[in-house]
Amino acid sequence: MKEKKIPTVSFFSFLKNANKIVKNPLPFHHKNFEKNGDTFRLKLGMGNSVIFSRNPEFAMYTLQKNQRNYTKSKIQTKDLSKYVGKGLLTSEGELWKKQRRLIQPAFHKKQLEQLLDTVLEAIQIEMRHIQPNTAIDIFPILNDLAFQTVAKALFRTQIDPMIIKRLQYITEAAQQMLVKELRQPFKTLYFKYGGPIKKHIDLTIEAREILQKLVSERRESGERQNDLLDMLLDARYEDGTGMDESQLIDEILILFVAGHETTSNALTFTLQLLAQYPEIQEKVYAECNGSEKDSAFAKADTTSLLAYIKHCEYTKQVIEESMRLYPPAYFVDRVNYETDEFDEIRIAKESSLLFSIKEIHMHKEYWEDPESFNPDRFADNAGMKHKAYFPFGAGPRMCIGNNFAMYEMVLAIAEVVKKYKIKKKETPIEIKPLITLKPQNAILEFIPR
Numbered sequence: 001m002k003e004k005k006i007p008t009v010s011f012f013s014f015l016k017n018a019n020k021i022v023k024n025p026l027p028f029h030h031k032n033f034e035k036n037g038d039t040f041r042l043k044l045g046m047g048n049s050v051i052f053s054r055n056p057e058f059a060m061y062t063l064q065k066n067q068r069n070y071t072k073s074k075i076q077t078k079d080l081s082k083y084v085g086k087g088l089l090t091s092e093g094e095l096w097k098k099q100r101r102l103i104q105p106a107f108h109k110k111q112l113e114q115l116l117d118t119v120l121e122a123i124q125i126e127m128r129h130i131q132p133n134t135a136i137d138i139f140p141i142l143n144d145l146a147f148q149t150v151a152k153a154l155f156r157t158q159i160d161p162m163i164i165k166r167l168q169y170i171t172e173a174a175q176q177m178l179v180k181e182l183r184q185p186f187k188t189l190y191f192k193y194g195g196p197i198k199k200h201i202d203l204t205i206e207a208r209e210i211l212q213k214l215v216s217e218r219r220e221s222g223e224r225q226n227d228l229l230d231m232l233l234d235a236r237y238e239d240g241t242g243m244d245e246s247q248l249i250d251e252i253l254i255l256f257v258a259g260h261e262t263t264s265n266a267l268t269f270t271l272q273l274l275a276q277y278p279e280i281q282e283k284v285y286a287e288c289n290g291s292e293k294d295s296a297f298a299k300a301d302t303t304s305l306l307a308y309i310k311h312c313e314y315t316k317q318v319i320e321e322s323m324r325l326y327p328p329a330y331f332v333d334r335v336n337y338e339t340d341e342f343d344e345i346r347i348a349k350e351s352s353l354l355f356s357i358k359e360i361h362m363h364k365e366y367w368e369d370p371e372s373f374n375p376d377r378f379a380d381n382a383g384m385k386h387k388a389y390f391p392f393g394a395g396p397r398m399c400i401g402n403n404f405a406m407y408e409m410v411l412a413i414a415e416v417v418k419k420y421k422i423k424k425k426e427t428p429i430e431i432k433p434l435i436t437l438k439p440q441n442a443i444l445e446f447i448p449r
Contacts, residue, residue, distance in 0.1 A: 004344040006051065007036035011043040022183055024433055026330075026358060033359055039345065050352045054359035056366060056388040061342050062334050062353060064395030070334040072397075073352060079181060080257075082197075083174040083204045085246075087254030088400060098237065100400070103251065106231035107400050109306070112407060114226050115153045116305040122152040123412050132420065132448050139268045139442045142412075144168070146264035149408055150256055155214060156227040163210060170207040171256050174200050179434045204253075211249050228255070255401070261436050262328035263405050267412055268439040270322040273373050274417070275425035275444050280318065280375060281417060285449075287314050288414035296414075309410045317375040319409050320383040323391040325373060326429070330358045330437040332393060357390050358437065420446035 009032050014021070017028050029052060032040055038055040053059065062070045071077070071092050081090035088099050105111065126145035130136070151164045177200040181191055191197050215229070224230055232251060236242055243251070274281040289295050296311035332355045340347040347353070362370045366388035368377070383389060392399035399405070416422070423445040430440040 003346050006345060007040045008049075009036065009040055009042045011045045014042060014044060024431075026431075026433055029356060030359065033356070038363075048352075050354050051347070052354050052356060054356045054363055055343075056360050056363070056390070058342055059332065059355040059360065059390065060387070060394060062336075062355075063332065063393065063397070066340065067395050067397070069337050069340055070353075071337065073333040073335050075182065075333060079178055083178065083200060084253040084257050085208075085250030087247075087250040089254045089258050096397075099247070099251070100396070102235045102237055102243070103232070103400065106228060106235060107404060109403055111231060112404055113304075113306045115228065115404075116309075116407060116411070118152050118156055118227070119149050119408055120305060120411050120415075122149045123408070123415050127415055127419070130416075130420070130446050132446050135443050135445045137442055138271055138444050139264065139439050142267045142271075143260070143264040145412065146260040146267065146408070147171075147256070149263075150259040152227075153404070154228045154252060154255065156225040156229075158214060158218065158225065158229075163214075167207055167210060167256065168260075170203045171253075171260075174204055175257070175261070175435060182435075207253065208249050211252050212245065215245065215248060215252075258399070259401055259404070261438075263408060265328040265436055265438055266319065266323050266326070266405075267409055268442045269326040269429065270319055270409070270413060271416065271422060271444060272425055272429050272439065272442055273322050273325070274318070274413075275422040276429070277373055278424055280373070281422060284315050284318055284413065285417045285421075287312055288418055290418075305411070306407075309407055312410050312414060314375065315410050315413055316406065317378040317383075319406065319413065320378040320389075320391070321373060321375040324361045324367075324389060326431065326437055326439075327357045327361055327391055328436045329391070329393065329399075330433060331356055332390070355390075360388050360390060363388055416446075419449060421449055423447055 021028050032042070032052070033054055039051065039053040039058065041049050041051050043049045072090075076090050077092055084090060086095060088096065088103060091099060123145060126141060126148055129141050129144070130138075147168045148164060151159055151167065177191075177196060180196070181188070184191075215233075218225075218229055218233070229252075232248060233242065274284065286294065287296055290298070296308050296313075296315075299311040300307035302308075334353045334355075336347055336349065336351055336353070339349045361367070364370055366386075383391075392402040392405075425444060427443070430442075432438040432440040
């Protein structure tokens with residue numbers, strides 16, 4: 001069998017575009033995809049290179065079909081884990097399998113239904129910070145909303161608002177430090193020996209101590225809140241034992257990191273798209289507004305929030321289409337343990353692979369008119385069935401909180417559009433690719449209905 005050669009982008013090209021790549025690497029990668037096809041190799045110097053791909057079948061091969069031969073890169077397993085520990089997001093191998101089996105039941109739909117009243121209350125409280133009839137950057141409000149929602153889902157009535165603020169500050173500071181480490185490798189020695197890394201590790205130690213105290217208080221109280229903390233405390237391994245304290249804190253930290261930033265990004269992009277497309281915004285309003293005879297409330301014919309969410313079908317399609325255009329987790333990286341082959345391409349042992357979810361979601365061969373915002377393409381629950389759609393990853397390591405995130409986002413969008421008409425947005429949507437795809441200058445105006 002003839003082996004295919006992977007087109008190569010030179011180190012010189014990488015160096016020539018270095019300043020632009022630091023600010024936003026996506027145009028550079030897009031140009032290379034358009035020139036070289038769906039898979040290319042980028043030389044990084046010193047013998048290092050990365051294989052970039054926007055081939056969804058290649059992504060599925062590594063994430064699902066042959067996932068045993070692939071591991072996450074050190075960005076998550078080492079760089080991020082030094083701040084948040086070895087939880088589901090950052091662990092590998094047997095530890096990951098053991099934790100996934102243990103925690104999965106806590107994110108079952110029936111378990112999550114118990115949290116929906118708490119989630120809705122947290123959303124409604126944070127929405128009070130929207131200033132009507134004033135142009136505001138909505139991202140900080142939605143970022144707080146998403147963090148508060150995770151905190152209340154974990155600790156329900158137990159946690160003090162000031163403690164939540166402190167945990168949010170520490171979590172976000174650690175992520176910002178990690179971005180600096182990844183984007184400024186020439187400062188590695190300064191970061192390591194000059195104090196910045198130690199400072200942020202000290203902050204995460206403080207966060208762990210806060211969480212340790214909250215867990216101890218819950219255990220000592222003997223009271224049940226039916227929140228995520230109770231579910232994690234109840235979880236048992238096959239031998240009947242529960243998580244030790246350190247592992248429990250790791251998992252809680254991971255929930256804070258993974259559970260708020262991607263959600264706040266997706267909500268911000270969705271509201272901006274609704275502002276750009278008033279007719280779609282009005283369709284969401286008609287579906288979510290309880291006074292309409294064809295609304296989700298009327299169809300659900302019950303006070304159950306889960307039933308209401310299930311009938312917000314068009315709202316869900318809007319969110320799915322938003323995450324296609326602006327996937328918060330816009331890349332997935334893997335490293336192969338052993339030499340592998342896909343579509344006649346030889347993948348040498350320990351190659352670095354990076355799949356561009358943004359490019360896959362915009363691929364003309366898999367999506368009709370991919371640049372357009374068209375929620376109808378996700379009608380009839382077509383989202384997760386589509387071969388080129390990866391908003392929550394794929395395979396065994398697909399995001400464990402995908403249902404929680406969708407429930408939260410549907411409720412948040414519904415609450416906003418029921419209360420406000422978002423003024424038409426004429427300016428383009430701006431992005432800031434960091435560890436996640438973040439919105440920038442998300443200026444919107446909310447007019448009371």
